[in-house]
Amino acid sequence: MEVGDAIEGRTSIRVFKSDPIDDATVEEGLRLANLAPSAGNLQARDFIIVRNRSAKKSLMKAAYGQDFVEAAPVVIVFCANMERIAHYGERGKQLYCLQDVAAAVQNMMLYLHSKGLGSVWVGAFDEDQAADALNLPSHIRPVAMLPIGHPAEKGVHRKRLPLSELIHRESW
Numbered sequence: 001m002e003v004g005d006a007i008e009g010r011t012s013i014r015v016f017k018s019d020p021i022d023d024a025t026v027e028e029g030l031r032l033a034n035l036a037p038s039a040g041n042l043q044a045r046d047f048i049i050v051r052n053r054s055a056k057k058s059l060m061k062a063a064y065g066q067d068f069v070e071a072a073p074v075v076i077v078f079c080a081n082m083e084r085i086a087h088y089g090e091r092g093k094q095l096y097c098l099q100d101v102a103a104a105v106q107n108m109m110l111y112l113h114s115k116g117l118g119s120v121w122v123g124a125f126d127e128d129q130a131a132d133a134l135n136l137p138s139h140i141r142p143v144a145m146l147p148i149g150h151p152a153e154k155g156v157h158r159k160r161l162p163l164s165e166l167i168h169r170e171s172w
């Protein structure tokens with residue numbers, strides 16, 4: 001699949017079949033996720049693969065009851081690593097590591113789509129609850145959950161704002 005087709009074709013998927021996702025697919029996706037750019041190539045991101053039902057249930061609760069978090073066969077929790085980004089001081093902690101994570105999530109989503117799999121970026125969750133559920137040390141911040149599965153819905157191509165509202169030439 002061409003990159004442009006993957007970008008164009010991807011939509012958030014929130015309904016999954018119960019069919020499993022194998023480890024090789026998840027690990028290949030994460031390998032590609034980690035090929036995304038990162039500040040200073042420090043790769044201030046960690047990936048937690050969650051398959052266990054009770055752990056997924058805890059994540060679902062942390063995500064204010066978004067049920068697809070529990071229903072997906074696998075959830076990846078993308079985390080920012082504050083120690084790995086420490087070289088860049090406050091800007092590293094507040095901004096770079098989050099961008100490192102975001103770029104990785106997008107790579108992963110596009111790869112999954114290219115393989116016929118669905119996912120949805122989940123950012124609405126209680127960080128402390130998620131961190132507790134995963135036993136995260138204090139320098140690891142959970143940034144995004146990514147429930148993954150075989151799509152059981154078609155997905156909606158949601159409209160975007162006209163580019164003319166977003167593009168500014170030369171200055172604001």
Ligand SMILES: Cc1cc2nc3c(=O)[nH]c(=O)nc-3n(C[C@H](O)[C@H](O)[C@H](O)COP(=O)(O)O)c2cc1C
Binds near residue numbers: 122124
């Ligand atoms: C930072 C971020 C947080 C998001 N959080 C959630 C979420 O908590 N729950 C959810 O269902 N979708 C969430 N989404 C997915 C968006 O709703 C979705 O990407 C957007 O509506 C555009 O739809 P599309 O992904 O199908 O193109 C989030 C997306 C981003 C980038």
